[in-house]
Structures are given as C-alpha cells and as structure tokens.
C-alpha cells in the first residue's frame with residue numbers, strides 16, 4: 001500500500017529524518033515506536049506533505065513526495081494528529097462533516113455510523129468540540145478522519161494521557177477500522193496497545209529506524225528495547 | 232431627544248461601515264497572523280471603481296460590479312504575491328502590505344489625479360427622508376445603513392451556516408489539519424482575502440461619495456480600522472462588530488455634543504479667569520477632542536486588556 005524509501009526531512013537546517021525505509025501493506029496495523037523527540041511525528045507529517053522532504057514515498061505505486069497536502073489526502077491517506085486537535089469553535093457534528101471530502105471520494109462512512117461506533121459522540125453532537133472530554137476528542141479526531149474514507153490511516157499517539165478504560169475504547173475502534181481493510185500506521189510511545197494490535201513494529205531512534213520486526217521479536221530483544229525504548 | 236436619536240442613527244451608520252472594513256481585516260489577520268496595512272487601500276479602490284463605473288452605467292450596477300473587481304484584485308494579490316512572501320515570515324508580509332499601500336496610492340494618483348474626483352450620491356437617493364426639529368435625515372444614509380445591516384447578516388450566515396464557512400472557520404485556526412482532510416487551504420485563503428477586500432471595496436462604494444473620493448482616503452481611514460480590530464480583539468468578528476459600533480457612536484456623539492467644557496463650567500456657576508493659561512485647555516470643545524477619542528481608547532485598551540474585548544490572543 002505504502003512504500004517509503006530513503007526519506008529525509010528537515011526543519012530549516014536541522015536534519016530530522018535520516019534515510020527512513022518503511023512499508024505498510026493493505027489491512028495491516030503497523031506500529032511506529034520510539035522515545036520523545038526521535039522524529040515519529042515528523043515522519044507522519046512528511047508523508048502528509050506537511051514537512052519538506054527528499055526521498056521516495058510510493059502510495060499505491062504513485063510517487064507522492066512533493067504533492068500538496070490536500071492532494072495526498074484526496075488520494076486516500078488519512079492523518080490523525082497528536083494533541084487531538086479538534087476544530088474548537090465548531091460542534092462535534094460539524095467537525096465530523098468537515099472530514100467529508102468534496103470530490104472524487106465516495107462516502108463509505110456516515111455520521112450515523114460514527115455515532116453508533118461511539119454513542120458518546122451522538123449525545124454530544126451539537127456541543128462545541130472544545131467542551132468534550134479528552135477521550136471524546138480523541139475519538140472525534142479519529143472519526144473525522146474516517147469520514148474522508150481513507151485507505152491508509154496514520155494515527156499519532158492516540159492513547160497519550162487517556163484513562164485505561166478509554167485506551168481500551170480506542171483499541172477497539174482501531175480493530176474495527178483495520179477489519180474494514182484500512183491499513184494503519186500507529187504511532188505510540190508506550191508498548192501497551194501497540195504490541196497487542198500490530199502485526200509488525202518499527203522502532204525509531206534519532207531519525208533512523210533501529211529495529212524492524214514482529215511484536216514477539218521485539219519482546220525477545222531486550223538489548224534493543226533497553227537502548228531505544230525503556231528509560 | 233431628537234438630537235440623541237439622530238446621533239445614534241449616525242453612529243450606527245458609521246459603525247456599520249467601519250464593521251464592513253474591519254470584518255475583512257480581522258478575518259485576514261486570523262489567516263495571515265499579521266495586519267494587512269493595505270486593507271484601507273481596497274476601500275479606496277472600491278470608491279474609485281464605483282466613481283468610474285457609475286459615470287458610464289450608473290450607481291446600481293457599480294454597487295455590484297465595483298466590489299467584485301476589488302475582490303478579484305485582492306485574490307490576485309494573495310495568489311501571486313502574498314503567498315510567495317508568506318514563506319519568508321511575518322516581517323516580510325508586513326513590509327509587503329506596507330509597500331502595497333503606497334503602490335496603490337501612487338497608481339490611483341496616476342490614473343485619477345491628486346484632486347478629489349466627482350463621485351456623488353446618486354440622484355434617486357439624494358433627498359431628505361424625514362426631518363425632526365429642523366434636522367434632515369438623508370435617504371442615502373438610510374440606504375447605506377440598510378445595505379450594511381444586510382451584509383452583516385449575510386456574512387454571519389455564510390460563515391456559520393454553510394459548509395464553505397465552516398471550512399473557513401476551521402482553516403483560520405487549524406490550516407494543516409484542514410488540508411490533511413483534503414480541502415485546498417491555499418484556495419480557501421485566497422477566497423478569504425478576496426472576500427475581505429470585497430467588503431472593504433463595498434464600504435468604499437457606499438462611503439466614497441459622502442466622505443470624498445481622493446488619494447488620501449486610505450490613509451485617513453486606515454488607522455481607525457486598526458483601532459477597531461485591536462479594541463474588538465484581533466481575529467474576532469464579534470469583537471469587530473461591537474468595537475465598530477462603539478467607536479462609531481462615540482465619535483458621532485462627541486462631535487454632535489459640541490459642548491465646550493468652558494460653557495459647562497460657566498453654567499455650573501464658576502467664574503473662569505480668562506487670562507489664565509488654563510483657559511486654552513478648558514476652551515477645547517469636545518468635538519475638537521473627538522478625533523483622538525478612538526486612539527485614546529486604543530491606548531487604554533492595550534494597557535488594561537491587550538487581547539481586546541473578544542480576542543483570544545494578545546496583540
């Protein structure tokens with residue numbers, strides 16, 4: 001589905017990504033792990049065309065490096081940013097409706113389906129999005145992205161700062177999304193749900209991929225975990 | 232009583248015109264993050280275009296066509312110039328709009344000359360609508376007031392009720408997310424810039440014939456528009472509305488009162504030594520002070536509440 005080769009990214013003069021290679025196949029959940037500040041969010045933003053990059057990103061065999069962000073989105077890539085950035089002056093329902101794309105994309109998901117996936121949002125449909133809880137905002141940003149009918153979804157730290165119960169709800173939603181054949185790149189810092197959900201894991205350190213394998217292989221490899229993950 | 236009614240009417244009229252100018256500026260601020268120094272220049276262009284168009288085909292077509300041309304000018308400026316300058320940061324953008332202000336002023340002088348042009352109130356609206364206690368209320372003033380109120384409601388319903396309006400609202404605060412949802416944000420920004428310029432242009436069409444259409448009109452109105460959006464709160468439409476009306480009423484009231492503090496003191500029964508230095512100060516009439524009232528409000532506001540009445544970010 002997506003194949004990234006030798007990707008470099010820069011913020012001004014600072015060289016953040018140094019030759020990333022990564023693939024995600026159809027219907028697969030892949031986890032991208034790493035400590036604070038190693039460049040996970042930068043990688044996801046680079047794919048979305050929000051950061052200047054060099055290298056190659058093939059999405060369904062088409063090169064997308066250099067494309068405008070909205071064109072990348074229209075091709076079928078979805079992005080759920082960290083910090084659960086809802087449109088804070090709009091209502092929950094209006095947030096969802098802005099996820100719908102204007103052209104080329106047939107709507108597979110409806111607002112009603114989103115509400116049935118997560119009934120809390122239905123109760124709060126007409127509430128201003130800044131007034132709902134952090135967990136609800138996380139669900140809202142994920143549902144907003146789904147409304148655009150992506151084939152590949154990148155989700156940046158969806159469980160950060162949520163209660164264990166809410167983390168489970170997020171995990172359930174991720175499973176449901178994957179069961180519809182949508183490929184997911186899940187960015188996490190902790191291993192909690194990542195190891196349970198992902199088929200494959202990439203571990204990042206200082207702008208490079210330092211480990212690639214199955215969750216089992218990562219669990220066995222204590223030295224890599226010590227060096228790049230645990231504190 | 233009649234005087235008060237008239238003053239409120241005039242203040243409201245002036246305020247609604249200010250809102251037409253400042254609403255565009257505050258929207259553009261929300262999007263660029265810097266003040267557009269050339270905003271009042273688009274107001275001036277509206278007046279000149281209306282003058283030219285009404286000379287050939289009349290005022291009513293000019294009312295529609297002039298703002299449209301101004302909108303296209305604004306959109307082109309955004310697309311072909313500002314968007315490129317944006318990469319180099321806020322200071323570059325600010326300097327760009329500063330330069331644009333002078334370029335437009337020079338161009339206007341080249342085409343229409345330095346002296347005011349004869350842009351007049353259209354004949355069919357040039358009569359006294361009603362009069363009270365010897366004061367007449369002009370039909371054109373009423374017309375302007377009604378148009379501005381209609382524009383106000385149209386603007387609010389477009390921004391809050393239509394999908395395009397919701398996309399604009401979201402793009403002002405979260406441009407990256409809006410584009411990652413598949414919306415063409417550069418195009419949204421071009422439309423916002425064009426819309427803001429169209430509003431300024433329409434204000435120029437409506438006010439150019441009573442205020443006078445001349446190359447200095449942008450400079451004389453520009454500062455007061457900045458006052459409005461700073462007092463109202465940068466980026467806030469609600470704030471722009473309240474501050475526009477506040478400043479509109481404040482200025483017209485002060486002018487119409489025309490009461491010297493001196494005469495006030497005399498009526499209170501104090502004798503004032505005419506030889507004293509204080510005399511000069513005391514004899515200042517409120518109407519002479521009126522022009523600085525908005526700036527006084529600006530300064531006080533910046534000290535007391537830097538984010539303005541309804542703003543959510545500091546200046």
Ligand SMILES: Nc1ncnc2c1ncn2[C@@H]1O[C@H](COP(=O)(O)OP(=O)(O)OP(=O)(O)O)[C@@H](O)[C@H]1O
Nearest residue numbers: 011014016034035036037038039040041042043082
């Ligand atoms: N806009 C920016 N300008 C300059 N440097 C940035 C910018 N954003 C991030 N960085 C730097 O790039 C590096 C990688 O940041 P990134 O946000 O990708 O990290 P991360 O792995 O997502 O970690 P976390 O989300 O926990 O902060 C960091 O050193 C950060 O300081």
Ligand SMILES: [Mg+2]
Nearest residue numbers: 040041042082
């Ligand atoms: Mg991050």
